Amino acid sequence: MNQIEQLISEMTLAEKASLCSGADFWHTEALDRLQIPAFMLTDGPNGLRKQAGKADHVGLNESIPATCFPTEVTLASSWNRALIEEVGAALGAEAKAEKVGVVLGPGANIKRSPLCGRNFEYYSEDPYLSSQLAKHAIQGIQSQGVGASVKHFAANNQEHLRMVLDVQVDERTLREIYLASFETAIKEGQPWTVMTAYNKVNGDYCAENTHLLKEILRDEWDFEGVVVSDWGGVDDRVASLEAGLDLEMPGNQGINDQKIIAAVQSGALSEAVVDTAVARILRLAFRVQEQMQSVTDDSVTHHQLARKAASESFVLLKNEAQSLPVASDKKVALIGRLLEEPRIQGGGSSRVNPTMMDTVQEQIHMKLTEEGAASYYPGYLLNEDTDADLIQEAVAGAAAAEIALVFLGLPQHYESEAYDRQHLQLPVNQTELLAAITEVQENVVVILANGGPIEMPWLSSVKGVLETYLAGQAMGGAVADVLFGDVNPSGKLAESFPMKLSHNPSFLNFPGEKQQVAYREGLFVGYRYYDKTETEVLFPFGHGLSYTNFEYRQVTVDRKELTDEEEVTVSVTIQNTGQRSGKEIVQLYVQEVNSQVIRPLKELKGFEKVALEAGEAKVVQFKLGKRAFAYYDETRHDWCVTSGFFNLLIGSSSQTILGSQQVYVTSTAVHQLKFDRNSLIGDLAKTPAGKQVLQQMNLAPEPSDPADSNDTQLMDEMTNKMPLRSLVTLSGGRFSEETLTHIIETLNANG
Numbered sequence: 001m002n003q004i005e006q007l008i009s010e011m012t013l014a015e016k017a018s019l020c021s022g023a024d025f026w027h028t029e030a031l032d033r034l035q036i037p038a039f040m041l042t043d044g045p046n047g048l049r050k051q052a053g054k055a056d057h058v059g060l061n062e063s064i065p066a067t068c069f070p071t072e073v074t075l076a077s078s079w080n081r082a083l084i085e086e087v088g089a090a091l092g093a094e095a096k097a098e099k100v101g102v103v104l105g106p107g108a109n110i111k112r113s114p115l116c117g118r119n120f121e122y123y124s125e126d127p128y129l130s131s132q133l134a135k136h137a138i139q140g141i142q143s144q145g146v147g148a149s150v151k152h153f154a155a156n157n158q159e160h161l162r163m164v165l166d167v168q169v170d171e172r173t174l175r176e177i178y179l180a181s182f183e184t185a186i187k188e189g190q191p192w193t194v195m196t197a198y199n200k201v202n203g204d205y206c207a208e209n210t211h212l213l214k215e216i217l218r219d220e221w222d223f224e225g226v227v228v229s230d231w232g233g234v235d236d237r238v239a240s241l242e243a244g245l246d247l248e249m250p251g252n253q254g255i256n257d258q259k260i261i262a263a264v265q266s267g268a269l270s271e272a273v274v275d276t277a278v279a280r281i282l283r284l285a286f287r288v289q290e291q292m293q294s295v296t297d298d299s300v301t302h303h304q305l306a307r308k309a310a311s312e313s314f315v316l317l318k319n320e321a322q323s324l325p326v327a328s329d330k331k332v333a334l335i336g337r338l339l340e341e342p343r344i345q346g347g348g349s350s351r352v353n354p355t356m357m358d359t360v361q362e363q364i365h366m367k368l369t370e371e372g373a374a375s376y377y378p379g380y381l382l383n384e385d386t387d388a389d390l391i392q393e394a395v396a397g398a399a400a401a402e403i404a405l406v407f408l409g410l411p412q413h414y415e416s417e418a419y420d421r422q423h424l425q426l427p428v429n430q431t432e433l434l435a436a437i438t439e440v441q442e443n444v445v446v447i448l449a450n451g452g453p454i455e456m457p458w459l460s461s462v463k464g465v466l467e468t469y470l471a472g473q474a475m476g477g478a479v480a481d482v483l484f485g486d487v488n489p490s491g492k493l494a495e496s497f498p499m500k501l502s503h504n505p506s507f508l509n510f511p512g513e514k515q516q517v518a519y520r521e522g523l524f525v526g527y528r529y530y531d532k533t534e535t536e537v538l539f540p541f542g543h544g545l546s547y548t549n550f551e552y553r554q555v556t557v558d559r560k561e562l563t564d565e566e567e568v569t570v571s572v573t574i575q576n577t578g579q580r581s582g583k584e585i586v587q588l589y590v591q592e593v594n595s596q597v598i599r600p601l602k603e604l605k606g607f608e609k610v611a612l613e614a615g616e617a618k619v620v621q622f623k624l625g626k627r628a629f630a631y632y633d634e635t636r637h638d639w640c641v642t643s644g645f646f647n648l649l650i651g652s653s654s655q656t657i658l659g660s661q662q663v664y665v666t667s668t669a670v671h672q673l674k675f676d677r678n679s680l681i682g683d684l685a686k687t688p689a690g691k692q693v694l695q696q697m698n699l700a701p702e703p704s705d706p707a708d709s710n711d712t713q714l715m716d717e718m719t720n721k722m723p724l725r726s727l728v729t730l731s732g733g734r735f736s737e738e739t740l741t742h743i744i745e746t747l748n749a750n751g
């Protein structure tokens, strides 16, 4: 008996039940009699939200000061694994200094719709990118001896009715998109905990979902940590324990403990199930205790890290006539109320109380030489009222300047946890202001603060657009660094910007009806849809500009043929052909040439961010194995590759493919084809025994004119697509029912 088993054997049932839920809002239960410590869990993911006073899970009450790092949507645009790990480590260090055992993050949900109110807390519309980044965030946090809680498992893609919503999603889509976004993060990131989502998936609450928690998370992915509920996300506590939910948070005043006790006493629940959950919770409690030493963290260093992370994540969406960077001797008009009241983070449970704040104005003043000047004009109100005086002042200021830097974005109440966005537009008073400014000034650059895509009907009227998303407490310094060229922008979009909301594939059934939402677009989320339907987007997934240029050449592969048990290495040379150092995000997409199953046109399967001095060239390599080529086969319940050609596409965005190679991948899987009366005659050719039967049968009647290839094709198509049972009815007596039964038995026996 190990120590944990020993302890459990000494516990009463009531003690065990009490450990399965929190003691209060943020702490687990202690059991002093057996020296079992309690520990604290708290939000995440873009900074610590430790509430010393009154507790809540929607960010209403004050928390202790902590570094407000850029939100996930911003960080994701860095596509920089190491950077995200570094930010995770800093967050972990702050948690440890505050004696927090588990940080509730990162969020790894897919951005199904740009309307989801919480998209700023998630990374991407693409599961490969999202899972890679979540993995590194987890590893960063946990490098400090603090647990991460990857959330919200799974398919939590909208806020509307999040606590009761039933997500209807087919298994293949679930596996390839929504679960894939967690899979690598969990298998390779090894989070200490996984947080279940509030919603149901295919009829069962995630907290009670045996398929998600037991069959996939535990049995397939070998997850050994603690599964914790989202706050208040448990309906039937007994069913959730049975499905594999260990810890219910927050505490339930003993109500659910009583249900657990009663279920064990009545025989409805095996005590062994409770023991398993308790064992996992104890292992976590001791793990946290072991790591709990006193450390101090350095808020100044973390602020600098927040600035570096933000500036590396900003996406330069447009830069006509090299309007950016701004020279330091320019006369600049700084316009926009958001300069005074910056939006640096989203609303809800992730809200951090920043340790300090940079302001854009101060930071820009520091960049200017004596010849330069910057004047500020609010231009609009954040309450959306149009103020003609403010517009007039800003227009006069813009006309008098050499360049207008216009700071626009979504007011706080436009996007938040607990509700979704209504549309993708900027407030009208902001676009009115912009229109007036572009009348008098031709050098206009828009700097955006928003948690997700917006429509930009005004795009052609401005020279440049810099997307900063929600960039954390050092946003001011980071913006100044990029606008004035001390940092060369290197972020790329981790999501598509549609031209209009109605172009988004989930538009017709978001946010669902009658407490249900059906993911009818299936696999075709984000660029997977825009690509396939040739729908023009405003900015594609993976897009982002730099102040320098990169050239892509020599895409090569180390083999042209491989089996699905082997790997292929793809190489490409990238050269910085411009005048200043910069970073490029090189993307690798895989495209099956003639797929037998319905697939997206291409899918991201690799990316690397590479730093290059002016003139420097580097070779970037990617390794691709089976999963890069596979799809999830619902009938075989497995990842499968069909033998065939695949294009390996190297690009600087999902729509700028700059080189490619083709490989042939052979499937090694021996999938025994089972035949019955309704199997197709054409399928016989897929097995050796079937081929023999085909030869013996010599089925196809002679076409009327052998030279007429049309006839031949017609006959072949007709015959191949007939069910085997047609042999009896259409063979003019050559096949009896008995013969057919015999053939099917022989086929299934011989494979």
Ligand code: BGC
Residues within 6 Å of the ligand: 043, 056, 057, 058, 104, 151, 230, 231, 349
């Ligand atoms: C959110 C979680 C958060 C928890 C605790 C819930 O409302 O969905 O993401 O970690 O509250 O604040």
